[in-house]
Amino acid sequence: MITRIESTQNPHVKQWKKLQTKKERNKTGLFLIEGTHLIEEALKYKAYVKELIVREGTEYSLLDVGDPIEIFEVTEEIMKHISDTETPQGIAAVCGMKGTAPINIATAKLLLIDNVQDPGNLGTIIRTADAVGMDAVILGEGCVDLYNGKVIRSTQGSLFHIPIMDGNLDVWIKRLNVIGVPVYGTALEGARNFKEIEPQKHFALLVGNEGNGVDSNLLKLTDDNLYIPIYGQAESLNVSIATGILLYHLRG
Amino acid sequence: MITRIESTQNPHVKQWKKLQTKKERNKTGLFLIEGTHLIEEALKYKAYVKELIVREGTEYSLLDVGDPIEIFEVTEEIMKHISDTETPQGIAAVCGMKGTAPINIATAKLLLIDNVQDPGNLGTIIRTADAVGMDAVILGEGCVDLYNGKVIRSTQGSLFHIPIMDGNLDVWIKRLNVIGVPVYGTALEGARNFKEIEPQKHFALLVGNEGNGVDSNLLKLTDDNLYIPIYGQAESLNVSIATGILLYHLRG
Numbered sequence: 432m433i434t435r436i437e438s439t440q441n442p443h444v445k446q447w448k449k450l451q452t453k454k455e456r457n458k459t460g461l462f463l464i465e466g467t468h469l470i471e472e473a474l475k476y477k478a479y480v481k482e483l484i485v486r487e488g489t490e491y492s493l494l495d496v497g498d499p500i501e502i503f504e505v506t507e508e509i510m511k512h513i514s515d516t517e518t519p520q521g522i523a524a525v526c527g528m529k530g531t532a533p534i535n536i537a538t539a540k541l542l543l544i545d546n547v548q549d550p551g552n553l554g555t556i557i558r559t560a561d562a563v564g565m566d567a568v569i570l571g572e573g574c575v576d577l578y579n580g581k582v583i584r585s586t587q588g589s590l591f592h593i594p595i596m597d598g599n600l601d602v603w604i605k606r607l608n609v610i611g612v613p614v615y616g617t618a619l620e621g622a623r624n625f626k627e628i629e630p631q632k633h634f635a636l637l638v639g640n641e642g643n644g645v646d647s648n649l650l651k652l653t654d655d656n657l658y659i660p661i662y663g664q665a666e667s668l669n670v671s672i673a674t675g676i677l678l679y680h681l682r683g
Numbered sequence: 684m685i686t687r688i689e690s691t692q693n694p695h696v697k698q699w700k701k702l703q704t705k706k707e708r709n710k711t712g713l714f715l716i717e718g719t720h721l722i723e724e725a726l727k728y729k730a731y732v733k734e735l736i737v738r739e740g741t742e743y744s745l746l747d748v749g750d751p752i753e754i755f756e757v758t759e760e761i762m763k764h765i766s767d768t769e770t771p772q773g774i775a776a777v778c779g780m781k782g783t784a785p786i787n788i789a790t791a792k793l794l795l796i797d798n799v800q801d802p803g804n805l806g807t808i809i810r811t812a813d814a815v816g817m818d819a820v821i822l823g824e825g826c827v828d829l830y831n832g833k834v835i836r837s838t839q840g841s842l843f844h845i846p847i848m849d850g851n852l853d854v855w856i857k858r859l860n861v862i863g864v865p866v867y868g869t870a871l872e873g874a875r876n877f878k879e880i881e882p883q884k885h886f887a888l889l890v891g892n893e894g895n896g897v898d899s900n901l902l903k904l905t906d907d908n909l910y911i912p913i914y915g916q917a918e919s920l921n922v923s924i925a926t927g928i929l930l931y932h933l934r935g
Contacts, residue, residue, distance in 0.1 A: 476916075551803060555921050564914030585921075592916035659931065662816030664728075664844035668927070669807045669837075675924035676931050679911065 435504045439512045443503060447484065447513040447525065453576045460528045462578035463513070466520040470494060472588030479527035486510040489521030515580040528578070531567070531594035537610050538633055539566035540682065543600050545649060546573030546640040547670060553577070554585020555671040556638070561589035563678040568593060571600035573640070600637070604652040607635050616645050616653035617677065619667060625657040625676070630683020638674045687756045691764050695755060699736065699765040699777065705828045712780045714830035715765070718772040722746060724840030731779035738762040741773030767832040780830070783819070783846035789862050791818035792934070793887040795852050797897050798825030799922060804893065805829070806837020807923040813841035815930040820845060823852035825892070852889070856904040859887050868897050868905035869929065871919060877909040877928070882935020890926045 436443060449455040450463045461481065464473060473480050474495060483502045485491050486509075510519050542560045547553050553575050560568050575582060577595060607614050614635045615628065637653060639645030650656050659673055668676075688695060701707040702715045713733065716725060725732050726747060734753045737743050738761075762771050794812045799805050805827050812820050827834060829847060859866050866887045867880065889905060891897030902908050911925055920928075 555924060558917050559920060559924050561915040562911075562913045562917035562920050587917065589915075589917050659814075661814045662934070663813040663841075665810050665814035665839065665841050668811060668814050669923070671921075672807060672811050672924060672927035675920070676927050679928050682914070 433502045433504055437506055439509055444509055451515055456578050461525050464583055465523045469588055470524045472591045473526055476591040478591050480524050482525040484523040486521040531596050534567050541635040542568045543635055543637040544574055545571045545645050548575050550575050550579050550581035551585045552671045554582040556674050557586045558589040559675045561592045563682050568595045569598040569603055600649055613654045616650045616656040618656040622656040622658040625680055631681055634681055641670055685754045685756055689758055691761055696761055703767055708830050713777050716835055717775045721840055722776045724843045725778055728843040730843050732776050734777040736775040738773040743774055783848050786819050790885055794820045795887055795889040796826055797823045797852055798892040800827050802827050802831050802833035803837045804923045806834040808926050809838045810841040811927045813844045815934050820847045821850040821855055852901055865906045868902045868908040870908040874908040874910040877932055883933055886933055893922055
């Protein structure tokens with residue numbers, strides 16, 4: 432069924448617009464994604480796609496929507512109103528957040544993220560964790576909201592591919608310690624060159640804030656802390672670059 | 684000498700504002716940088732800092748300006764007017780582009796960049812190239828302008844640390860071929876796993892556009908093309924992540 436909407440005052444439009452805020456997303460358990468590629472990924476990986484929002488004149492018959500779904504045709508003005516990009520694509524969807532299935536952490540490769548605040552960094556890190564085949568990503572305190580539009584865009588769909596959950600990193604690391612999964616922190620000082628560490632079947636990598644790195648209290652709980660040598664004049668690497676280098680090294 | 688300016692109609696202000704465009708930057712050979720950290724880096728690495736622009740009330744006495752330099756004190760309104768960020772820092776500077784000293788390409792590690800269009804990606808790639816100790820970066824056709832504000836911010840100052848120049852990549856690769864420096868392209872298909880390649884003392888790495896990768900005509904000129912295996916469901920890695928992984932591997 433297709434419903435046509437022409438007014439930005441329509442209650443649906445108001446609701447979609449509100450999904451730009453974290454508060455509303457958490458209240459409703461819903462979030463908005465934009466663009467054909469992300470919607471395809473959501474449908475392909477059986478994310479719960481609740482509503483499709485299509486700008487008039489946009490072709491979407493190639494989307495394999497599957498189950499019956501509410502479709503809204505809207506004006507260009509409405510699409511601009513609800514989008515958080517300057518040049519919105521012609522299609523958006525309302526998705527439901529979903530719980531993640533339990534994972535066996537004794538045999539998993541985990542990425543723990545402490546206080547990463549830049550949406551592009553967080554999204555790119557999730558995309559990289561997906562590419563390298565990590566089993567789950569744990570978002571600790573202070574991380575930018577996963578359902579922020581720019582985070583979602585930067586994941587390029589990877590948020591639909593791997594389990595991502597909020598968690599208390601202190602508790603997670605202690606749990607991993609108990610069951611003997613090695614946890615590697617990242618630090619610029621008092622750490623070991625990452626190349627000294629052999630690739631591992633199971634491990635957790637802990638990365639941290641853009642300016643301050645990983646919380647020093649968390650670094651005390653790890654098995655080892657790693658650094659990537661800097662050969663030039665740069666003071667440090669971007670956190671998403673460092674994460675990529677370390678994950679591909681540890682994964683072997 | 685300190686000149687105070689209170690009007691956005693002042694010719695200096697108009698000139699600074701114009702430096703937001705590539706056309707004006709190329710015409711004058713000047714570009715604007717913002718923030719204490721970047722200005723410190725520019726001064727430390729002897730970039731040509733022509734004018735310092737300080738918002739009234741901003742402390743800058745700790746900056747080691749060295750040579751006499753023109754200093755302008757401006758209102759908050761003016762600083763907002765000339766800045767390309769939403770929350771400008773209290774200090775900016777006009778710098779001169781400079782030519783780069785000749786490098787001995789027979790004994791160099793070079794990064795060739797084809798058509799990378801996202802400013803954050805280009806800046807982060809340059810920062811990474813600096814960190815890993817590359818000798819120079821060559822920007823091929825289609826790359827976003829190096830002096831774009833977001834590129835400069837993302838380099839975190841690395842644009843002052845290593846030679847970066849525009850170049851014809853076709854010519855560069857052929858020149859490297861002649862003198863026997865191995866050139867590695869990057870490709871998703873028909874390429875070798877990067878781990879098969881041993882670290883090298885001298886090499887050139889060629890990376891490319893976010894959506895389309897490296898131009899296929901350039902890939903035909905390389906000694907080998909490399910890929911990074913994808914173990915999960917992601918279709919690819921972000922170009923700056925891939926560059927980081929490959930550079931740290933090839934550098935050894």
